[in-house]
Amino acid sequence: MSQLDDVTSNDAEPMDGSKEAKTGLISSESKEIILQGLWKNNPGLVQLLGLCPLLAVSSTVINALGLAIATTAVLVLSNWIVSLVRHHVPKEIRIPIFVMIIASLVTCIELVMHAYTYDLYLSLGIFIPLIVTNCAIIGRAEAFASKNTPTLAALDGLMMGLGFSLVLLALGAIREVLGNGTLFHGAQALFGNLFGDITVHVFTTESTFLFAVLPPGAFVVMGFLIAVKNIMDKKA
Amino acid sequence: MKFALASSPFGRKMFKTPDLMRLVILCLLPGIFVQWYVFGWGNLIQIAIAGLFAVITEAVIVAIRQRPVLPTLRDNSALLTGVLLGISLPPYTPWWMTAIGIVFAILVAKHLYGGLGQNLFNPAMVAYVLLLISFPVHMTSWAPPEALMQNNVTLADAWSMITTGFSIDGYSLHQIKIAVDGTTMATPLDTLKTDLGHGLTTSESMAKPIFGTFAGYGTEWVSFAFLIGGLVLLKQKAIGWQIPVSFIAGLFLFALIGYLGDPDASASPLLHLFSGATMFAAFFILTDPVTASTTVRGRIIFGLLIALLTYVIRTWGGYPDAVAFAVILANMCVPLIDYYTQPVVYGSKKA
Numbered sequence: 001m002s003q004l005d006d007v008t009s010n011d012a013e014p015m016d017g018s019k020e021a022k023t024g025l026i027s028s029e030s031k032e033i034i035l036q037g038l039w040k041n042n043p044g045l046v047q048l049l050g051l052c053p054l055l056a057v058s059s060t061v062i063n064a065l066g067l068a069i070a071t072t073a074v075l076v077l078s079n080w081i082v083s084l085v086r087h088h089v090p091k092e093i094r095i096p097i098f099v100m101i102i103a104s105l106v107t108c109i110e111l112v113m114h115a116y117t118y119d120l121y122l123s124l125g126i127f128i129p130l131i132v133t134n135c136a137i138i139g140r141a142e143a144f145a146s147k148n149t150p151t152l153a154a155l156d157g158l159m160m161g162l163g164f165s166l167v168l169l170a171l172g173a174i175r176e177v178l179g180n181g182t183l184f185h186g187a188q189a190l191f192g193n194l195f196g197d198i199t200v201h202v203f204t205t206e207s208t209f210l211f212a213v214l215p216p217g218a219f220v221v222m223g224f225l226i227a228v229k230n231i232m233d234k235k236a
Numbered sequence: 237m238k239f240a241l242a243s244s245p246f247g248r249k250m251f252k253t254p255d256l257m258r259l260v261i262l263c264l265l266p267g268i269f270v271q272w273y274v275f276g277w278g279n280l281i282q283i284a285i286a287g288l289f290a291v292i293t294e295a296v297i298v299a300i301r302q303r304p305v306l307p308t309l310r311d312n313s314a315l316l317t318g319v320l321l322g323i324s325l326p327p328y329t330p331w332w333m334t335a336i337g338i339v340f341a342i343l344v345a346k347h348l349y350g351g352l353g354q355n356l357f358n359p360a361m362v363a364y365v366l367l368l369i370s371f372p373v374h375m376t377s378w379a380p381p382e383a384l385m386q387n388n389v390t391l392a393d394a395w396s397m398i399t400t401g402f403s404i405d406g407y408s409l410h411q412i413k414i415a416v417d418g419t420t421m422a423t424p425l426d427t428l429k430t431d432l433g434h435g436l437t438t439s440e441s442m443a444k445p446i447f448g449t450f451a452g453y454g455t456e457w458v459s460f461a462f463l464i465g466g467l468v469l470l471k472q473k474a475i476g477w478q479i480p481v482s483f484i485a486g487l488f489l490f491a492l493i494g495y496l497g498d499p500d501a502s503a504s505p506l507l508h509l510f511s512g513a514t515m516f517a518a519f520f521i522l523t524d525p526v527t528a529s530t531t532v533r534g535r536i537i538f539g540l541l542i543a544l545l546t547y548v549i550r551t552w553g554g555y556p557d558a559v560a561f562a563v564i565l566a567n568m569c570v571p572l573i574d575y576y577t578q579p580v581v582y583g584s585k586k587a
Contacts, residue, residue, distance in 0.1 A: 207330075207333075207371050207373065207374060209336075209370050209371075210369060210370045210371070210372070211366055211369055211370035212370075214369060216369070220344065
């Protein structure tokens with residue numbers, strides 16, 4: 001749980017109990033949540049949570065997109081529900097209860113994907129049920145949702161989910177281009193025949209660069225993404 | 237009066253980095269020469285390409301890091317990495333694969349870790365493993381020794397193969413590889429592994445023309461030449477004896493145990509020692525002063541560990557040779573090995 005403690009001490013404290021007057025369309029509180037989720041405290045690049053699915057399924061953009069949507073949906077709903085029941089949950093057994101909430105949601109998502117996007121369901125395989133174990137989700141439930149109002153918690157879930165999705169998509173795009181020279185290959189698995197085959201051939205080669213598709217390539221590309229973020233933060 | 241302070245080891249003769257690297261490259265020459273004699277021009281071109289890209293990459297990165305470019309290049313370490321990779325690659329690897337490998341080695345394996353002296357992994361082996369897992373077909377396409385080949389590959393042919401994929405007469409690598417008797421050939425270790433998988437015995441497999449007197453035809457002499465160069469390196473005290481000796485002795489021992497246990501289904505100890513990368517790696521790869529263990533006992537453990545991993549992967553793994561994987565796995569263990577084998581400082585412990 002030490003990971004969760006770190007996350008808690010990082011960002012949740014200033015949010016707690018602050019009731020600022022709303023100014024304009026977005027309150028400064030919401031702005032902070034958006035910034036935290038997308039950039040400053042990005043689950044993939046800064047917290048380094050949920051790396052297992054992040055690295056495992058990001059070999060193509062479409063796989064990445066499928067998992068990104070599923071994870072974001074679970075994150076929003078779990079944050080919202082956890083926040084709704086936060087006053088009724090005994091503190092001592094809150095983690096098992098959070099896990100049960102998340103597990104039920106993941107089961108729903110899994111059944112939906114099984115029904116509507118069967119090809120994607122097959123290609124993501126074990127990583128759909130494994131969303132339950134994504135530390136980013138339980139981390140947000142514990143660090144944010146259990147201490148904030150449902151609206152803020154849902155917004156936080158959405159932003160953390162989007163932050164996670166962006167990293168997943170960037171990783172997927174880089175690995176697919178390097179590995180196969182294509183983009184959006186196999187879009188039918190996610191969208192059906194809505195768009196047809198929208199594969200973009202960036203370049204063609206007889207010998208594909210397998211390293212980018214294999215797990216070690218994911219780690220290396222991930223390292224570069226984190227490095228780029230750190231450089232940008234340093235310059236800003 | 238001013239006394240210059242130098243840190244240990246207080247050797248009688250201090251090697252400066254450029255001299256050491258130059259000596260290593262000189263000691264590689266006999267092996268490179270025999271490799272050229274047996275396999276033709278391919279590896280010389282690979283060495284040139286890898287060396288060139290290594291030096292260019294090093295210069296660019298050093299400039300980006302705002303360090304002095306010329307003094308860094310003059311230490312010859314990037315050139316040595318290029319030479320080591322060029323020797324390791326199959327002779328007719330397309331030039332862009334060599335380039336990807338060496339750029340990755342210098343950029344990721346060396347400079348992202350902090351440059352010379354800071355890298356955790358041996359850059360040449362990182363490049364080799366990167367290429368091996370990325371392009372398994374090309375990286376296992378070793379041409380047989382020239383004497384066994386149907387087509388004569390000239391320097392122009394070799395250059396054309398590497399840059400375009402076809403020889404001057406338009407033969408592909410697959411056609412070039414065809415041997416005198418019309419069959420294609422793999423390396424000795426690969427051939428033996430495939431044959432054993434097909435139910436042949438070791439002696440039946442070793443009757444094939446790819447095998448020579450005691451190991452692979454031609455490759456045994458390449459290994460022998462690297463052994464000679466390595467012994468010179470040892471004589472010059474440029475490397476310690478612990479790593480090569482423990483690695484070679486360890487591999488011999490493990491192979492002997494396997495061979496005595498089942499002589500019909502395992503490679504002989506001599507085949508293990510004089511095939512693949514054994515001799516080349518023992519003296520020139522494992523002994524990298526940066527990535528190898530630094531304590532005396534640690535070096536022996538390091539050598540034995542690589543010997544064990546090499547034997548295990550060669551015998552039961554998916555790849556015919558294993559030295560590169562073994563070196564990288566052992567590199568990871570080096571901090572741990574060094575931690576537990578630190579010599580006790582005299583006087584700090586009661587006898």
